[in-house]
Amino acid sequence: MSKGKSFDRRTLLAAGIGLGAGAALARGARAATPPEARIGYFVETKPTMIAKSLGWFADAMKTKTVWHEMGTGAEINTGIAAGGLDFGLAIGSSPVAAGIAEGLGYQLIGMVDNIGPAEEMTVRAAANITKPADFIGKKVGTPFGSTSHFRLMGFLAVNHLSQSQVTVLDMSPEQIVAAWKRGDIDAAYVWSPAKAEILADGGKVYETYKELDADGYVIADLIVVRTAFGRRYPDAVAGFLSAYGKALDLYVTDPDKAAGVVAQAAGVSPAVAKSNLAEYDFVSLKDQLTPEWLGPPGHAGKFAAVLHGTAEFLVQQKSIRSAPPLATFAAAIDTSYLAKVVG
């Protein structure tokens, strides 16, 4: 046992400890859990409410969740821009397009649903509106800044109608219901429960979504995460998505039970929850990774073009100042977290 040998052994031991510690540190940094996750959400009849009320988000992310109830997607944008939110849950595609265009610093990581017919034009049956030109001189209510508003503006554009011919009124969903009952409006572009209520009160559907979707006015509810948060806590983000996936699975396998949970969380009857849920196309996590939607990691799917088109339309509407090129939107879509969950 000469001094040289013990020195070697000590060095080896030190090196071993150092490597081990380094490896542990690196693993720890990668698996870092955030002190808390601040989530902007809506009280609505969607599977998101299942994961929220059953605490699945908190469990999957292994951290405390702070819930901020929002009124509109625009509020989520403001919240993230102000540094007050980490996640935006079920934020509409038009606010997301605006947010990416304005460089608000978030990534699109998943979808909640493809809206399709869930948001649609409802007209007064008695008003006898059968073609676009019949809307001239009529009053249509819609919540400005929403995906419904986006579709309505798309409808006007596609049919070459101007806002001086068709009066578009900015109303929240409950104001639409009240105005409808008073006879103040002839039509409305909105989602349920408001849509269901006015349909039941002398309204009928005027279908626009097929034509508008074909023309590129696709609307969806999305999940976004603050870029800096995502980079630092990728496992938590994956956890968030897996929690949502679990809720979606529950809805697919046991819709009645799911409707019950949603009903309680949203403060509506299970029957209303069930019928509302049925209107949406909840794209499965697996399908979201296909080129049809968000695409696999690194290869943004068709939805990038949808966002780009949405942004350009918003520029025309003067809602945002300018729209960056398609590449920016493609870069803003990050399905690496989703891929981890789907496996």
Added chain:
Amino acid sequence: MGDEARPGRRAEKGRLPAARLLPGSSRTWLGAASVLLALAAWQGVVAAGLVPGDLVPPPTAVWRAFVEILRHGYRDTTLGEDIGATLGRALAGFGLGALLGVPLGLWMGMSRRASAAFGWIVQFMRPLPPLSFLVLLILWLGLGEASKIALLTMTAFPIITSASQAAVRGVPELQIAVARSLGATPRQVFGHVVLPASLPMIFTGLNIALAATFSTVVAAELLAANDGLGWMVLSASKFLRNDIIMVGIVLLGVLGMALSRFLLLLDRRLVHWRGRA
């Protein structure tokens, strides 16, 4: 307030004899009777079916909703929490506005230079409706209390500053001149002449500012809030709970009146020589 201060006016008024007002107790009884009559009429109109009860909740429905909220709270908040949140925000904004506004106003009143330098900023802030830049405040200060209290401070501050400035300007030159001629230092002139003489109008400004601040607190709870009476009213409207809306309105009204009365009481206690020359 601005320049409508008329220095001599308060001194010249002799209040009309007390006979112009009914004696205190009769006044209270008559007032209460008047309110009860209105409530009865309200209940009657709804009961008779002249107005739909879900559109205009009768007093009984409002009372029921009040009890319900008292017992079970509203959407994860207790009534106490909502009242506390609203009151806290209003008082914080008002307090901050007063803390900043009174010294600045006094300074601007004493120094023509300060008035020239900062007067235009205050004057421009006054007509600015607070709600118009709530979004900007949230952007700068976040979703929490800071943006709300900043909004309320911006409501109170210009009113209090203007009033304090006008109060100082309104101090009769004669009093200042007399004090100076008696050998008082500028600090003594300020402390013993200007400040006491300014207090009445400062308090008027505080009263107006408190009312304005309280009115604005509901607006401050419009975005990014999850408690407070204003939030409760706005949230109830989303779910078409008109009875809860009415509970919120009544509570806000009572709270507003209480604050107003309280400030009036302070005014009478601390500024008791009001009205005398």
Added chain:
Amino acid sequence: MKTELLWPFTVATAALLFAAWTAASALNLVNPLFLPGPGLLFSSFLDLLLNGYKGYSLPAHIGISLMRVLLGFGSGAIVGTLIGLGMGAAPLFDALAAPFVEFLRPLPQLAYLVLLIVWFGIGETSKIVLLFLTALPVAAIAARDGVRNVPLQRIQAARALGASPAQIFRHVIFPSALPEIFIGARLAVGIVYATLIAAEIIAGSNGIGWLVFDAGRFLRSDYVFVGVLLIGLMGLGLDFALRTIERKVVHWAGK
């Protein structure tokens, strides 16, 4: 007392703020989303002026807001002043009306706007009613105080000269109360104006207040700033107009 040139101080603070603002945006110290630079604001203002905003021209938005303010304030101030005069002159009426006026005065307008919308819809009616109810208690209290503060000597003098109660009211009480009525009016305009903006945000599709809020939805801070500046200028204009009217009508004030 030497007269001192004061405008340099105003210019100094104004110039300082403007310079800081321009520098901050030119040097990109602040995100234009949070604080647009002066150049951007000016071009956005021109944009609004030339192209309007979502279906209405800029003057149209401003005009609609002004119309609402004038209708609501005008009706509320007139009715309120009449009620206040009555309260000041008749103690019985004062006792009966006081609880309602005093309850309405500090009541946050936005809170009962929600109810008004339920009752009257989101058209012009609910907004004008709201502004009417906002102006009413302010004008009433001011008029009441104006009547109460009429110097006793004047009333006694008139009585001594043999004037009837009606004459006393028309020729002594009412004119003496006018300065305070106008103070109330100016206060009411300010509050009504602030309420108008709130009303347009909650229940509107046009108007300068609505424009600011709608622009804020997607964080078009440039439009928000332009709108806020315009709102401020309009407010100053309204106050100035009232002061001019007051000067013409109440020319003996201060004597």
